Amino acid sequence: MHKPILLIILILFTILSGCSTKKSLPIEDLPSNNNEWHPKEVSPSSFEIEQIVKLANNGMVIDSPFTVFESTIQQVRSDWGEPDQIDEVAGGSYATYKERNTVFGFNQDGEIYDVRFYNNNLRELTIEEVEHEIGQPIDIRKNNQESIYVYELKNEIELKMIFPNDTKRLGHISIYNPALAKAEQYVLDIKGNSNQLSDKAWKNMQNWRDQIKKFTVEHKNVYLNGPNKKRVALTFDDGPDDIITPAIINILNDYKVKGNFFFLGTNVKLHTDVVRKAYESGHLVLSHSLNHIELSKLGKGEVEKEIVSAGEEIQSVIGKKPAIIRPPYGETNEQVVSVSEEQGYSIVLWSIDTLDWSQRESTNIVDNVVKNLRNGDIILMHSDSDKTETEKALPLMIEALEKMDFEIVNLEDLLNIKAYQ
Structure with a gap:
C-alpha cells in the first residue's frame, strides 16, 4: 500500500474513534445505586469516619456487637468475661475491657448507656477532617485536657468525638444514650411488719x-x-x-x-x-x-x-x-x-x-x-x-x-x- 493512502486511513480512524468516545463524567455526578455512595473515592480517614457514623447510628462501635439500645453488662460479661476494672461514677458504672479497647457505661439495671472505643488508628483523624465529613457538632465541650465534639444521631443518641488538646487528633469516641443514663434509680422502701415490736x-x-x-x-x-x-x-x-x-x-x-x-x-x-x-x-x-x-x-x-x-x-x-x-x-x-x-x-x-x-x-x-x-x-x-x-x-x-x-x-x-x- 502506498504511504499517502496509509496516512489517510490512519487519520480517518483517529477521527472516527474520537467521535465514538464519550467524555467521562466526574465521579460526583454519577447516579447513586440505591442511595449508596459506592463510587465516591475517599481517603482512609474519610472512610473510617463514615464507618464510625454508620455504626453509631445503630448504637455501636467498631469490633463490638453490643449497643446502647438493648444490651446489658451481663451480656458483655457472658461473651467477653469479667472486665479488667469497674469504676463507679455518679449515676452509673464503667467496665473497662483493655484488650478490646472498649469501655461500657451501665446503669443500676445493668443497661448499657455508653460505649467508648479507643484505638491508635483513630489518631489519624483530625478535627478538620471530622468537621469536613459530618459537619459542625451540636455542642463543643471543653476542659483543660480535651475538647468533646457532640453530634446528635437518630433515636436521640449522641456520638461524641473526643480530641485531646495537646494533639487535636481523635483520642476516642463515645456512643451515648441519655435516656438510659438518666434513668431514675430504682430504690425500694423496706417492707415487713411484726406485732411483737413496741x-x-x-x-x-x-x-x-x-x-x-x-x-x-x-x-x-x-x-x-x-x-x-x-x-x-x-x-x-x-x-x-x-x-x-x-x-x-x-x-x-x-x-x-x-x-x-x-x-x-x-x-x-x-x-x-x-x-x-x-x-x-x-x-x-x-x-x-x-x-x-x-x-x-x-x-x-x-x-x-x-x-x-x-x-x-x-x-x-x-x-x-x-x-x-x-x-x-x-x-x-x-x-x-x-x-x-x-x-x-x-x-x-x-x-x-x-x-x-x-x-x-x-x-x-x-x-x-x-x-x-x-x-x-x-x-x-x-x-x-x-x-x-x-x-x-x-x-x-x-x-x-x-x-x-x-x-x-x-x-x-x-x-x-x-x-x-
Missing part, C-alpha cells in the same frame, strides 16, 4: 429504714434491692449452724432455686462442712463479718479486722474470698463503706424484712413477703439454730413466689456484681 421500737425501725434508703441512694456500692424486673433473691443471715442451715440448703436444693448465705466468720470455723455444702450446692457463701457486732460503732482498724478475718475464714473453706458483705443489723456508715470498698466488697442490705427474728410464726414470715412483694426485692431471713419457723415457711414462700411468676436468683445475677474476689 411502738418505740417500731418507730425507731421506720426511722432507720428511711435513713438507710437515703444512704443507699447516695452510695453506689450499697444495695437495698435489684432492678425493676420480676426477679427476687432469698438471703439468710447469722449461720451456719448444724440444724437449720443444712435444712434450708436441702429445701433450696429440692426446689432447684439458689440462696444467698451471709455467714459469720466465727460460725464458719465451727461448721465447715455446712459451709462447704452450701457452696457446692451452688448457693452463694457471703460475709456477715467475723462477729455479730455493729461495724458502724468501731474504729477503722477494727472494721478492717472484722471484714478481713471473716473473708479469710470463708476462703479457707471454699477457696474463694467473698465480694459481698452484709453488716450486722444493716448498720453502716461512710467508714464501713470505705473500708468495704478497699477490701473488695459491695454492701448488700434488704428491701423485705420477714422479721423472722421478731414475730416468728411461719404465716407472718410468708405474709411479709407475699403481701409486700415487688420487682427486685431482696428478702431477709435467718438460718441460725432457733429459726425453725423460717425453715417451715421457706417451702410455702418459694411456692408462692413461683405461682406469682417471680424468678428466684442469686445476688450476683440480680445485682450484676461479683460474688467472689
Whole structure:
C-alpha cells in the first residue's frame, strides 16, 4: 500500500474513534445505586469516619456487637468475661475491657448507656477532617485536657468525638444514650411488719429504714434491692449452724432455686462442712463479718479486722474470698463503706424484712413477703439454730413466689456484681 493512502486511513480512524468516545463524567455526578455512595473515592480517614457514623447510628462501635439500645453488662460479661476494672461514677458504672479497647457505661439495671472505643488508628483523624465529613457538632465541650465534639444521631443518641488538646487528633469516641443514663434509680422502701415490736421500737425501725434508703441512694456500692424486673433473691443471715442451715440448703436444693448465705466468720470455723455444702450446692457463701457486732460503732482498724478475718475464714473453706458483705443489723456508715470498698466488697442490705427474728410464726414470715412483694426485692431471713419457723415457711414462700411468676436468683445475677474476689 502506498504511504499517502496509509496516512489517510490512519487519520480517518483517529477521527472516527474520537467521535465514538464519550467524555467521562466526574465521579460526583454519577447516579447513586440505591442511595449508596459506592463510587465516591475517599481517603482512609474519610472512610473510617463514615464507618464510625454508620455504626453509631445503630448504637455501636467498631469490633463490638453490643449497643446502647438493648444490651446489658451481663451480656458483655457472658461473651467477653469479667472486665479488667469497674469504676463507679455518679449515676452509673464503667467496665473497662483493655484488650478490646472498649469501655461500657451501665446503669443500676445493668443497661448499657455508653460505649467508648479507643484505638491508635483513630489518631489519624483530625478535627478538620471530622468537621469536613459530618459537619459542625451540636455542642463543643471543653476542659483543660480535651475538647468533646457532640453530634446528635437518630433515636436521640449522641456520638461524641473526643480530641485531646495537646494533639487535636481523635483520642476516642463515645456512643451515648441519655435516656438510659438518666434513668431514675430504682430504690425500694423496706417492707415487713411484726406485732411483737413496741411502738418505740417500731418507730425507731421506720426511722432507720428511711435513713438507710437515703444512704443507699447516695452510695453506689450499697444495695437495698435489684432492678425493676420480676426477679427476687432469698438471703439468710447469722449461720451456719448444724440444724437449720443444712435444712434450708436441702429445701433450696429440692426446689432447684439458689440462696444467698451471709455467714459469720466465727460460725464458719465451727461448721465447715455446712459451709462447704452450701457452696457446692451452688448457693452463694457471703460475709456477715467475723462477729455479730455493729461495724458502724468501731474504729477503722477494727472494721478492717472484722471484714478481713471473716473473708479469710470463708476462703479457707471454699477457696474463694467473698465480694459481698452484709453488716450486722444493716448498720453502716461512710467508714464501713470505705473500708468495704478497699477490701473488695459491695454492701448488700434488704428491701423485705420477714422479721423472722421478731414475730416468728411461719404465716407472718410468708405474709411479709407475699403481701409486700415487688420487682427486685431482696428478702431477709435467718438460718441460725432457733429459726425453725423460717425453715417451715421457706417451702410455702418459694411456692408462692413461683405461682406469682417471680424468678428466684442469686445476688450476683440480680445485682450484676461479683460474688467472689
